[in-house]
Amino acid sequence: MTTLTVDKLEPNMIVSEPVVTKRGQTIVKAGEKLTPQMIAKLTFYKIESATVEDIEEEAPVEEVPEPVQEETPEPKKTKPAQKEKKKEVDLAHPKETVKQSYTQIPYTQRLKASPTFQKFQSDYAINLAFLQKNFDDILAGATCSTDEMLKNCESLFKSKTTIELLNMLGNMRNLEDPVYSHSLNVGLISRVIGKWLKLPLEDVNLLTLAGLLHDIGKTQIPKEILNKPDKLTDEEFATMKTHTTLGKKVLNGKGFDPRILYAALQHHERCDGSGYPRGLEEDEIDDFACIVAIADVYDAMTSARAHRDPLCSFQVISEFEREGLHKFKTKYILTFLEHIANTYNNSRVMLNDAKTGRVVYINKSSLSRPVVQLDSGEIINLADSAYSNIFIKSIL
Structure with a gap:
């Protein structure tokens, strides 16, 4: 076991002994794994230190020197054609490749x-x-x-x-x-x-x-x-x-x-x-x-x-529009919904048919169903009856 000051604690460390406030309130139980929230809580309650389990370090692997060999001419390596082709594509469009990998991350x-x-x-x-x-x-x-x-x-x-x-x-x-x-x-x-x-x-x-x-x-x-x-x-x-x-x-x-x-x-x-x-x-x-x-x-x-x-914000707006407007004071609910919708104007979104695009215009008469420009370039107005079965499922 090791006692560390709070500023030395890290997430995933396991607490060995209960951490208790001056009033006797248990903040972290023995055996619990620390999270960023727990560490912040300790800071808030002005806890100075905590005892954690020792982290077992792996024994260093002894390096064995390789036998010395006589130098021989190194044969020329040839890369598989498929890998060469992949490298050419990456080099040809380096910016596009980086951009695509970034946007694929949720x-x-x-x-x-x-x-x-x-x-x-x-x-x-x-x-x-x-x-x-x-x-x-x-x-x-x-x-x-x-x-x-x-x-x-x-x-x-x-x-x-x-x-x-x-x-x-x-x-x-x-x-x-x-x-x-x-x-x-x-x-x-x-x-x-x-x-x-x-x-x-x-x-x-x-x-x-x-x-x-x-x-x-x-x-x-x-x-x-x-x-x-x-x-x-x-x-x-x-x-x-x-x-x-x-x-x-x-x-x-x-x-x-x-x-x-x-x-x-x-x-x-x-x-x-x-x-x-x-x-x-x-x-x-x-x-x-x-x-x-x-x-x-x-x-x-x-x-x-x-x-x-x-639910994503546009789905919440839809719920309010469908059955909530008459339940809340008009001036408050309309101000709220208009600002929420406009907050997400120009945001990237995914539709329920898995197509993705960007919100380009908010329809004031139907805040949950804006105009979206798809990644293909097509522009669709979700307020049109032709798209009645399409809605924004998530904000990307």
């Missing part, structure tokens, strides 16, 4: 390999640990610093465009603690929507907090229901729905702005009265709750589920 793989994503992943993990601590403090009746919560969230926005932020959030789905990762995502997406709506900075900050805390009631739901991979029974779903009232109850009396409490209570209400817990209609639902509801649904739809893969 976008997600390229993104995750980038230093920007790796830094974002580390900052995101620290934010998750901080958010969990905030939840714990609130549940224990202690005060939490909302200024610090906002400061941490803002760090994830630094030097990033909206498309970069959304793409990175879309690739953070394998993290533990789905309640906290979803809450963090909804806080960030709510902040984006607030900026798109040109709200005053004070309201944008308050909206961010409302998104971060909207699901705190889920901490009161039994884990066997919360983490159940299969479809919930009617009784289990009834229990799950209580997280809205439980959330307001947890936040009540802690000094939070009433709009944060309304977001926790009403983020599953719908403007047509089909939501819960009270079946409120449009004028009865708080504006912040309406915005957080949109961010909540968008993050849920772009997340992987046991029964389906995550």
Whole structure:
């Protein structure tokens, strides 16, 4: 076993002894393999060192000198004709060959390999640990610093465009603690929507907090229901729905702005009265709750589920267009969908028939069905009835 300072720890090292905070909370269990998120968590909790298993080094192979041979004329080597031909092709089109090999790498793989994503992943993990601590403090009746919560969230926005932020959030789905990762995502997406709506900075900050805390009631739901991979029974779903009232109850009396409490209570209400817990209609639902509801649904739809893969942004827009527009406040949902669609204008996409191309024009009357220029050069308008069976399956 070896004890290393946190800055010397590396992913895949195996922890020999439990890592515990000063309050006695176990951060990493013995025998667990370290991940970038775990290392970030240790940094957040100001853990100075951890004991890891020694890495067995392979014994060096003793080099045996080769017998000295008399020099003989080396026969002239002839390469197979097929290899010569391949080399000629590569040399004839070196740029095309490199470009083709790069574009064949999936976008997600390229993104995750980038230093920007790796830094974002580390900052995101620290934010998750901080958010969990905030939840714990609130549940224990202690005060939490909302200024610090906002400061941490803002760090994830630094030097990033909206498309970069959304793409990175879309690739953070394998993290533990789905309640906290979803809450963090909804806080960030709510902040984006607030900026798109040109709200005053004070309201944008308050909206961010409302998104971060909207699901705190889920901490009161039994884990066997919360983490159940299969479809919930009617009784289990009834229990799950209580997280809205439980959330307001947890936040009540802690000094939070009433709009944060309304977001926790009403983020599953719908403007047509089909939501819960009270079946409120449009004028009865708080504006912040309406915005957080949109961010909540968008993050849920772009997340992987046991029964389906995550939907791409154009598929989410299609779902909203098909059955969601009347459920959300018009000015909020249209602003959101238009900005999401325009965010991915000029992006490379794959259609459900496996053809690939680039989005060249967004149809305002049918945001999920833009004009696409295929790699073959053909331009197709997905809004035309001739392409009713064709849709964007993924963003490349």
